[in-house]
Amino acid sequence: MPTPVDLPLGVTLDELERLATRVAVTAGRLIVDERPRVVSASSTKSSPTDIVTVMDTRAEDLIRRLLLEARPDDAVLGEEGDDHLGTSGVTWVVDPIDGTVNYLYDIPAYAVSVAAAIGDPSVPGEWQVLAGAVADPALRRVFHAALGTGARVTGWDDLAHLGATSAVDAASPTGGSRSTELRVGLAADLSGALVGTGFGYTPTRRREQAELLLDLLPQVRDIRRIGSAALDLCSVASGSLDGFYEHGLNPWDMAAGWLMVTEAGGSVTGPAGGAPSSALTVAANRVLQPQLLAVIDR
Numbered sequence: 001m002p003t004p005v006d007l008p009l010g011v012t013l014d015e016l017e018r019l020a021t022r023v024a025v026t027a028g029r030l031i032v033d034e035r036p037r038v039v040s041a042s043s044t045k046s047s048p049t050d051i052v053t054v055m056d057t058r059a060e061d062l063i064r065r066l067l068l069e070a071r072p073d074d075a076v077l078g079e080e081g082d083d084h085l086g087t088s089g090v091t092w093v094v095d096p097i098d099g100t101v102n103y104l105y106d107i108p109a110y111a112v113s114v115a116a117a118i119g120d121p122s123v124p125g126e127w128q129v130l131a132g133a134v135a136d137p138a139l140r141r142v143f144h145a146a147l148g149t150g151a152r153v154t155g156w157d158d159l160a161h162l163g164a165t166s167a168v169d170a171a172s173p174t175g176g177s178r179s180t181e182l183r184v185g186l187a188a189d190l191s192g193a194l195v196g197t198g199f200g201y202t203p204t205r206r207r208e209q210a211e212l213l214l215d216l217l218p219q220v221r222d223i224r225r226i227g228s229a230a231l232d233l234c235s236v237a238s239g240s241l242d243g244f245y246e247h248g249l250n251p252w253d254m255a256a257g258w259l260m261v262t263e264a265g266g267s268v269t270g271p272a273g274g275a276p277s278s279a280l281t282v283a284a285n286r287v288l289q290p291q292l293l294a295v296i297d298r
């Protein structure tokens with residue numbers, strides 16, 4: 001049963017999930033099909049290594065246009081700025097390319113993240129994700145979820161084969177069983193856990209993150225730094241990682257992936273078990289998550 005939540009008037013979770021998946025896949029196709037032979041940084045943000053490429057900007061423009069064509073009264077909060085204020089109560093939180101550095105180097109681990117939320121995404125604990133999708137272009141698949149209805153992954157090629165217009169159609173009873181339901185892994189002890197993490201872009205934050213890693217690494221099975229927080233969270237949701245943590249994430253890095261984990265039966269919190277935020281995001285199954293949090297949240 002869907003978690004009770006006050007939906008804005010006239011919105012259904014199904015509609016939001018369909019739109020999120022369609023838009024994420026369309027932008028995912030754009031960044032692959034029109035990837036320049038040589039990708040370069042067009043500007044930088046928090047540090048010289050925090051880059052924006054032309055394709056980040058093009059993908060965000062496309063996402064914004066598709067969302068506002070479908071739902072003109074919604075707000076859009078995107079990584080690359082130019083935010084749109086809405087009146088419907090729904091805010092789309094979007095990352096056109098999560099894993100931009102991987103995209104720059106043609107490392108196949110980047111994603112398009114599109115999530116519909118209510119509340120104020122700039123205030124931790126004051127917003128909730130209703131539906132979302134994370135397109136994984138390198139593996140031609142899309143993760144998608146709506147609040148209280150579970151999370152799934154569907155292959156792009158299966159969508160074409162089925163003649164489905166969105167992953168939600170492919171996941172529907174008439175679409176067949178080409179979607180796989182996501183479930184978090186079963187690791188119950190930190191010592192056997194494969195844990196993903198990420199690093200921010202500023203030298204000061206990186207030093208702190210490296211110091212924490214010195215403490216954590218001897219306590220876990222191993223650490224992975226995949227380079228896309230959205231894919232890290234989807235990996236926790238699908239059991240390909242047992243846990244994930246990072247300090248300094250923005251709402252667009254985590255919004256859709258956060259919903260994937262909770263809909264796959266896991267838990268995502270911030271400091272002291274509160275809402276995930278830029279201060280801290282820790283995700284894992286419900287047994288492991290408090291153990292990971294206890295080591296990280298000091």
Ligand code: IPD
Binds near residue numbers: 098099197226
């Ligand atoms: C980054 C990725 C990375 C994480 C950084 C994020 P971007 O997003 O998610 O894995 O470690 O904190 O900023 O800049 O590629 O959209």
